[in-house]
Amino acid sequence: MNIGQAAQASGVSAKMIRYYESIGLIPKTVRTEAGYRVYSDHDVHTLRFIRRARDLGFSVEQIADLVSLWQDRERASKDVKDIALEHVSVLERKIRELQEMASTLKHLARNCHGDTRPHCPILEELANDEAGQAHIKPDAKFGVLGKASAR
Amino acid sequence: MNIGQAAQASGVSAKMIRYYESIGLIPKTVRTEAGYRVYSDHDVHTLRFIRRARDLGFSVEQIADLVSLWQDRERASKDVKDIALEHVSVLERKIRELQEMASTLKHLARNCHGDTRPHCPILEELANDEAGQAHIKPDAKFGVLGKASAR
DNA sequence: CTTGACCTTCCCATCATTGGAAGGACTAAA
DNA sequence: TTTAGTCCTTCCAATGATGGGAAGGTCAAG
Numbered sequence A, B: 001m002n003i004g005q006a007a008q009a010s011g012v013s014a015k016m017i018r019y020y021e022s023i024g025l026i027p028k029t030v031r032t033e034a035g036y037r038v039y040s041d042h043d044v045h046t047l048r049f050i051r052r053a054r055d056l057g058f059s060v061e062q063i064a065d066l067v068s069l070w071q072d073r074e075r076a077s078k079d080v081k082d083i084a085l086e087h088v089s090v091l092e093r094k095i096r097e098l099q100e101m102a103s104t105l106k107h108l109a110r111n112c113h114g115d116t117r118p119h120c121p122i123l124e125e126l127a128n129d130e131a132g133q134a135h136i137k138p139d140a141k142f143g144v145l146g147k148a149s150a151r
Numbered sequence C: 001c002t003t004g005a006c007c008t009t010c011c012c013a014t015c016a017t018t019g020g021a022a023g024g025a026c027t028a029a030a
Numbered sequence D: 001t002t003t004a005g006t007c008c009t010t011c012c013a014a015t016g017a018t019g020g021g022a023a024g025g026t027c028a029a030g
Helices: A003-010 A014-022 A041-055 A060-070 A077-110 A121-127 B003-010 B014-022 B041-055 B060-070 B077-110 B121-127
Strands: none
Touching: A003 A014, A003 A041, A041 A060, A041 B121, A060 A077, A060 B121, A077 A121, A077 B077, A077 B121, A121 B041, A121 B060, A121 B077, B003 B014, B003 B041, B014 B041, B041 B060, B060 B077, B077 B121
């Protein structure tokens, strides 16, 4: 099967399949004489695994670890669980950050008339030199709003 | 005051101040003869406004809108509120996505012994060809985990 | 007049992903 | 058989916000 079919069957775009190959997340495939990549059902299965891990927000690095544990019959389930729980704690931290932002904003918006007049507590708060800048410190590795994982 | 002092006083790094200038979020500053940027207290005030908006997760684009409303004495507070509420809804969607991931993972981890044996429901789920790939579709514009907003 | 702290611009990296260009390969229909 | 259209290939660039660092100019204090 060609890359387009593998993409369709796995839910991972052809672009990303090539990318995953380039960074070594998946091995280099067999090629046809013309240079086309050829995929087996087994490859598609691996791609689906990767897609599901990605859907759960794992980084490519973590996914690489998960794939290698998946393929290791002698793995310790603890190693998998550790990765998962570490990720859960990152997710939960991010959730708290976002909740903090949302609740601050909702509070401000509730106090804003939202009419044609200029008075606005939201702007007042942003302009307030006293304002506490440090509800929750964003962590160093991940920001708070991310960018395209568009699919 | 020089850029370093403005950075310190505003909480926005010198790098980011130059970047904000380059993309037009803030106007080009006066320069000394030697080419050093010079900032006033008023500039610092604007930078603080920007930093606070950023701390609330607004995009640079939204911040540009907020700054311009801030400086517009004839603004309608509704315009500000709309931006804020739109952002709240983005935040809340993202929160739901992350919560969905975290709860799925916690559930799986709860059922994983986490010992030295290989059996692992987490991997089983990732490898499960039946698995629902579509709890919540990540939206097209923002991914789920972001990258450095490190500060 | 040197040292060190600051400033300048420019380029690169991050992370996962998409877009597009230029060109080759394949397939089905005219 | 030629042609159209779809697929594939590689390569390069952009996204968003931020940091790192190099190479070189400026300034203040000693």
